[in-house]
Amino acid sequence: MINFEYARADEVADAVRLVAGDPGAKFVAGGTNLIDLMKMDVERPAKVIDINRLPLKRIEITPEGGLRIGALVRNTDLAYHPLVEQHYPVLASAIMAGASQQLRNMASTGGNLLQRTRCHYFYDTVTPCNKREPGSGCSAINGHNRMHAILGASEECIAVHPSDMCVALAMLEAKVHVTGASGDRVIAFADFHRLPGDTPQRDTNLEAGEIITAVELPAKGFAENYTYLKIRDRLSYAFALVSVAAGLQLDGETIKEARFALGGVAHKPWRDPQAEAALNGQPANEATFARAADVLLRDARGYAHNSFKNDLARRCLLRALMQAAHGTPQLQSSKKIM
Numbered sequence: 001m002i003n004f005e006y007a008r009a010d011e012v013a014d015a016v017r018l019v020a021g022d023p024g025a026k027f028v029a030g031g032t033n034l035i036d037l038m039k040m041d042v043e044r045p046a047k048v049i050d051i052n053r054l055p056l057k058r059i060e061i062t063p064e065g066g067l068r069i070g071a072l073v074r075n076t077d078l079a080y081h082p083l084v085e086q087h088y089p090v091l092a093s094a095i096m097a098g099a100s101q102q103l104r105n106m107a108s109t110g111g112n113l114l115q116r117t118r119c120h121y122f123y124d125t126v127t128p129c130n131k132r133e134p135g136s137g138c139s140a141i142n143g144h145n146r147m148h149a150i151l152g153a154s155e156e157c158i159a160v161h162p163s164d165m166c167v168a169l170a171m172l173e174a175k176v177h178v179t180g181a182s183g184d185r186v187i188a189f190a191d192f193h194r195l196p197g198d199t200p201q202r203d204t205n206l207e208a209g210e211i212i213t214a215v216e217l218p219a220k221g222f223a224e225n226y227t228y229l230k231i232r233d234r235l236s237y238a239f240a241l242v243s244v245a246a247g248l249q250l251d252g253e254t255i256k257e258a259r260f261a262l263g264g265v266a267h268k269p270w271r272d273p274q275a276e277a278a279l280n281g282q283p284a285n286e287a288t289f290a291r292a293a294d295v296l297l298r299d300a301r302g303y304a305h306n307s308f309k310n311d312l313a314r315r316c317l318l319r320a321l322m323q324a325a326h327g328t329p330q331l332q333s334s335k336k337i338m
């Protein structure tokens, strides 16, 4: 048993004060990732700050016509919120494709962004892992790497980000509101998560002591032509091998604007502006989508056990875009099951 201090914050300012200058402190929200990591001896916080009483549980319409989602809104409440179901169905679908109902009931919006990779070596403390112990090496590069990255990896780490929700947030171009001892700031979603480079221990650009207060969605939700497609080993309760969040704005059969992001392929939800640009102004058909896939996968690199992901990512992208073009999403958030 490793001892740790427990503190509870009632206001955001308390949470910021409690964490300030204490590199061994961690916030806990739903606890569905942090507590597992503590039990497995991967995370050893000296202090755990419970943020569940903070007033960050509301979903509000912004003056720009978007949505501001408090960091403590539970994944279930977000997926079933009428404004999300109506205006951002790709987000509702992505959330419902993740974890299990019980986990979604606990998991928070902020915690989902900060969940850590599911690379099994990261959880296995007897094996080298640069993310867990910088400089120790990467067991996955020459080990079992079936779930790992094909885009944006480095010699230091080939892990992927495991979230479904974040793939939809990347495609929707959400913003992350954070606050810390030096004040508030807003981070574009594309800049929130990091590629591994030579600092794989850092998953995000959140600074030490900063807390996520909200995630903001812009007004545009691609609610007509969208899809969240997730390919995994089981039909439920499994992380993505490859996933795609896609949204199209169509003018007849011509694409006015295309957005897509991929999960399960990189250290962060993967957007590629060049591949998206290959779709704009083009007819919404398989030939166009295949050209975008060529651009997307131009630098893809597989390892011993995950080369199949190159072809899988191509097929997933094509299917997701075809479904979006036909307005037939893969998975709709369905009846509420508690």
Ligand SMILES: Cc1cc2nc3c(=O)[nH]c(=O)nc-3n(C[C@H](O)[C@H](O)[C@H](O)COP(=O)(O)OP(=O)(O)OC[C@H]3O[C@@H](n4cnc5c(N)ncnc54)[C@H](O)[C@@H]3O)c2cc1C
Pocket: 026, 027, 028, 029, 030, 031, 032, 033, 034, 035, 036, 051, 071, 072, 097, 098, 099, 100, 103, 106, 107, 108, 109, 110, 111, 112, 113, 114, 115, 162, 163, 164, 165, 210, 211, 212, 213, 237, 238, 239, 240
């Ligand atoms: C068995 C299992 C299967 C799963 N399957 C999926 C899946 O298929 N798809 C998927 O997307 N997810 C999946 N998940 C992951 C789950 O969605 C995450 O564990 C959850 O979203 C984390 O949220 P939380 O509130 O419980 O975070 P916590 O565990 O409380 O915290 C996670 C991290 O975030 C930090 N943190 C939390 N809130 C804040 C904040 N507001 N500001 C700053 N730091 C904060 C904590 O310090 C900690 O480092 C699965 C989890 C489990 C256990």
Ligand code: SF4
Pocket: 117, 119, 120, 121, 122, 128, 129, 130, 131, 132, 137, 138, 139, 140, 141, 156, 157, 158, 159, 200
């Ligand atoms: S891929 Fe990343 S998380 Fe996995 S063993 Fe290598 S360094 Fe660790």
